Amino acid sequence: xxxxxxxEDLKPLLKDGMTMMxxxxxxxxxxxxxxxxxxxxxxxxLTIIANDTSFPDRGIGxxxxxxxxxxxxxxxxxxxxxxxxxxxxxxxxxELVPQGTLVERIRAYGSGLGGILTPTGVGTVVEIGKEKxxxxxxxxxxxxxxxxxxxxxKGSIVDEFGNIYYKxxxxxxxxxxxLAAQTVIVEAEKIVKVGEFKPEDxxxxxxxxxxxxKGG
Amino acid sequence: xxxNPELAKEIIAKRVAKELKYGQLVNLGIGLPTLVANYIPxxxxxxxxxxxxxxxxxxxxxxxxxxxxxxxxxxxxVTVLPGAAFFDSAFSFALIRGGHVDVTVLxxxxxxxxxxxANWIIPGKMVPGMGGAMDLAxxxxxxxxxxxxxxxxxxxxxxxxxxxxxxxxxxxxxxTELCVIxxxxxxxxxxxxxxxxxxxxxxxxxxxxxIIQDDVKYMDV
Numbered sequence: 001x002x003x004x005x006x007x008e009d010l011k012p013l014l015k016d017g018m019t020m021m022x023x024x025x026x027x028x029x030x031x032x033x034x035x036x037x038x039x040x041x042x043x044x045x046l047t048i049i050a051n052d053t054s055f056p057d058r059g060i061g062x063x064x065x066x067x068x069x070x071x072x073x074x075x076x077x078x079x080x081x082x083x084x085x086x087x088x089x090x091x092x093x094x095e096l097v098p099q100g101t102l103v104e105r106i107r108a109y110g111s112g113l114g115g116i117l118t119p120t121g122v123g124t125v126v127e128i129g130k131e132k133x134x135x136x137x138x139x140x141x142x143x144x145x146x147x148x149x150x151x152x153x154k155g156s157i158v159d160e161f162g163n164i165y166y167k168x169x170x171x172x173x174x175x176x177x178x179l180a181a182q183t184v185i186v187e188a189e190k191i192v193k194v195g196e197f198k199p200e201d202x203x204x205x206x207x208x209x210x211x212x213x214k215g216g
Numbered sequence: 217x218x219x220n221p222e223l224a225k226e227i228i229a230k231r232v233a234k235e236l237k238y239g240q241l242v243n244l245g246i247g248l249p250t251l252v253a254n255y256i257p258x259x260x261x262x263x264x265x266x267x268x269x270x271x272x273x274x275x276x277x278x279x280x281x282x283x284x285x286x287x288x289x290x291x292x293x294v295t296v297l298p299g300a301a302f303f304d305s306a307f308s309f310a311l312i313r314g315g316h317v318d319v320t321v322l323x324x325x326x327x328x329x330x331x332x333x334a335n336w337i338i339p340g341k342m343v344p345g346m347g348g349a350m351d352l353a354x355x356x357x358x359x360x361x362x363x364x365x366x367x368x369x370x371x372x373x374x375x376x377x378x379x380x381x382x383x384x385x386x387x388x389x390x391x392t393e394l395c396v397i398x399x400x401x402x403x404x405x406x407x408x409x410x411x412x413x414x415x416x417x418x419x420x421x422x423x424x425x426x427i428i429q430d431d432v433k434y435m436d437v
Contacts, residue, residue: 013330025268025269025287025290025291026268026287026290026306027291028268028287028291029315052345055291060252060280073349074345074350075345075346076344076345076346076347077343077344077345078342078343078344078347079291079344079346088266094343096343096345096346098346098347098348098349098350098351099267099305099309099346099347099348099352099381100305100309100312100313100348100350101351101357103268103304103305103306104306104309105307105308111273118313118353119354119355119431120350120354120355120383120434121315121350121354122354122384123332123381123382123383123384123385124350124380124381124382124384125380125381126346126350156285159319166302167285168283168285168286169266169268169269169270169285169287169302170284170289171269171302171303171304171305172268172269172304172305173304173305175304175306176304176306190395203304203312205275
């Protein structure tokens with residue numbers, strides 16, 4: 001089974017108004033060629049779920065600068081002044097979520113859970129509008145699952161079946177997002193034949209991956 | 217008073233470093249807290265976590281020796297030490313919320329006498345987002361706030377935080393260039409002061425009530 005496709009083959013899958021999860025932490029582990037494709041296609045009104053909005057010239061930051069994003073659900077926007085500017089002008093909706101909560105909401109969706117209970121945010125503005133549940137005398141917030149139409153991931157080495165190996169800190173949100181979207185696309189720094197790396201070195205099983213493209 | 221901000225930061229970082237103990241897993245926030253790593257006493261082996269997915273983080277990468285796949289939570293290229301591990305963000309925050317991180321050192325905009333911390337937003341002015349700060353302040357076993365004693369001459373240690381909170385009642389220790397304050401059930405206990413200041417000066421630059429006992433020591437910096 002070979003899931004490798006050309007970048008252009010992905011065009012019919014990427015549509016205006018979609019909710020997209022994009023891997024990476026300040027652009028480390030973000031699929032830049034897939035970002036290029038979205039910008040070339042001018043796919044607009046996107047809802048982006050990602051750790052941060054990166055820097056204006058890198059990763060998700062470039063989508064924000066290109067004006068393609070309607071809403072971001074993220075933990076941090078401070079490194080991209082354009083996100084703040086568009087938010088203040090009312091052109092971009094920003095939902096801020098604590099980082100550990102964001103990744104658990106994604107994991108919950110991908111794992112078939114109805115939500116997670118976290119102590120993070122109790123007694124802060126994060127708790128507004130959320131159900132509070134006491135377990136063994138301790139207060140938790142019920143945080144709901146978060147899924148997407150498409151997940152765009154970056155892998156360091158990917159085999160043709162879609163098994164992914166991540167180098168260094170590029171793993172971050174990628175393996176969790178692989179579980180939480182209808183369509184999962186991975187941009188591979190290097191593509192290898194099936195069997196070229198050991199099953200125990202696989203960090204995201206290929207069963208979760210729909211399409212693979214060659215990245216830089 | 218210590219008017220030189222660089223000197224103030226150095227004093228704070230040196231003093232916080234003395235709180236860290238052999239073998240602890242420690243997460244340093246961005247900015248001032250990062251400086252703490254420069255002052256760890258020789259022979260005290262500390263394991264640093266970076267919330268983007270490292271335990272065993274080392275110093276910044278030297279120019280020309282960067283590995284583009286290895287960054288810290290501020291997006292800077294860093295090194296890793298022998299024994300380091302990489303993992304995904306869910307695991308990283310399991311370490312944080314699950315009480316596996318012994319100490320987190322965070323910067324502060326405001327701290328109050330109930331141990332509340334505000335450090336992630338100034339509504340209408342600065343909205344960077346909380347990143348991992350809320351999880352760190354909530355989940356780490358010990359939360360040390362490392363910050364300059366005042367901001368633009370105004371007290372930052374308050375009776376009650378005015379800015380939106382990062383976490384409620386989680387701060388254990390406050391270290392500034394002027395003093396070390398422990399957060400206790402009874403309130404803020406002044407433990408140490410800098411030799412360059414006096415108890416009266418610390419009181420005048422602090423809005424919160426301070427508990428002052430006879431055994432206030434000088435900060436060893």
